[in-house]
Amino acid sequence: MPRQLSLHLNAMTVPFKRVPPIAVAGLAQVLALLVCSVLALALLPWDMRFSIGAALVLESLCAVAISYFLRLPSWWLLIQALFVPALCLVWMLALAPEWYLAGFMLLVLVYWSTYTTQVPLYLSRRQVWQGVSDHLPPQPGLRFADLGSGLGGLVHYLARVRRDSHFSGIEAAPLPYWIGKLRTLFQANAVIQWGDFWRSDLSAYDVVFAYLSPLPMPTLWEKAQREMRPGSLFISYRFAVPGVAPTAVIEMRDMGRTQLYFWRL
Ligand SMILES: C[S@@+](CC[C@H](N)C(=O)[O-])C[C@H]1O[C@@H](n2cnc3c(N)ncnc32)[C@H](O)[C@@H]1O
Structure with missing residues (x-):
């Protein structure tokens, strides 16, 4: 090994x-x-x-x-x-x-x-990636992390449309990790790491994205509050943080009327 x-x-x-x-x-x-x-x-x-x-x-x-x-x-x-x-x-x-x-x-x-x-693999779609991209801060040199990056679709897309910034994905499951890794192999501003995002230090990022499940959201919010710098952005697709009002919410035009939640730290 x-x-x-x-x-x-x-x-x-x-x-x-x-x-x-x-x-x-x-x-x-x-x-x-x-x-x-x-x-x-x-x-x-x-x-x-x-x-x-x-x-x-x-x-x-x-x-x-x-x-x-x-x-x-x-x-x-x-x-x-x-x-x-x-x-x-x-x-x-x-x-x-x-x-x-x-x-x-x-x-x-x-x-x-x-x-x-209790966070299985299911994938976000292009519409979600566009929603995230449209709401990224405009300044160059952003550092972005997708916690649980699945097949690397979001990281690959953002690295293509925002060449002025750096995009990381952290994925625990081996096969999705390798697929994401291969997908971003030739993108200089993208990297997929294999590991547990609970062990990563979120202070390294200006924007953190999560598409997980309802279960980890309260604990993840505590981690974000502890580690993310003031002014940075925490985004969750579909799953809100219970009891914490988001700074902004965007509704997707899909059957389930799913939502992207934004919190400014
Ligand atoms: C719902 S999928 C989201 C995939 C991707 N972010 C997207 O938008 O298409 C959640 C992913 O998180 C991964 N995951 C769950 N817990 C994790 C952890 N502690 N560390 C790293 N990855 C994790 C799962 O293996 C799964 O691939």
Whole structure:
């Protein structure tokens, strides 16, 4: 493993102490399987057996009920209901084991630490990049950071339209990092770094952009307040900082009427 890679792996930290939902979801599935197994064993003396279909329905119902009891967010309940039936369906396809390994590796490379950060990869569009670009301060020599830069689209775009400034992306997941890196390879005013943005010092930037999820926003705002210099700009796409009025809000012309939030530090 290259030195830089191993350093970043060791340094990866997440400032949330809660148990990740994926662990709770796993526990709910194990408990549901346990309940179904005990029920199946208890019915054996009466020579009663479940059909596969009935067993799947029962397991799904148990998993949903336990997940609800464990207070998983509502959209997890659908995943929980479909998880074991989907496993059976894939098992019936009788794929070679290598396909499972390949699929697993691909998911790991793309999503990496999403199970703890709860910030998956989804991409902002050109309209958002233009919105950010239109509202960048006009002075040359700006230093800009995209925290969690995904495939590097925003950094690549801004480095092209603002050649007078410098654009950095910080990305934790290996495959998006490499794609972003290749994309910006020949742009002298762009760089994509592999690592954990919680470990980066935001005082190095005049503008910091984040497109993450609702979960990290309060902690990220605290970090921005602690580290960013007075007069610098913090931008978040889609996710506001709870309880902190933005300096400006721009609505995108899309179906979800998503918003870009700006805070002047
Ligand atoms: C919603 S995507 C946004 C991608 C990109 N900024 C864009 O606008 O298209 C969030 C990205 O943040 C990355 N990420 C999440 N937590 C991170 C962390 N602590 N350090 C670095 N990257 C992180 C994820 O891997 C994911 O690629």
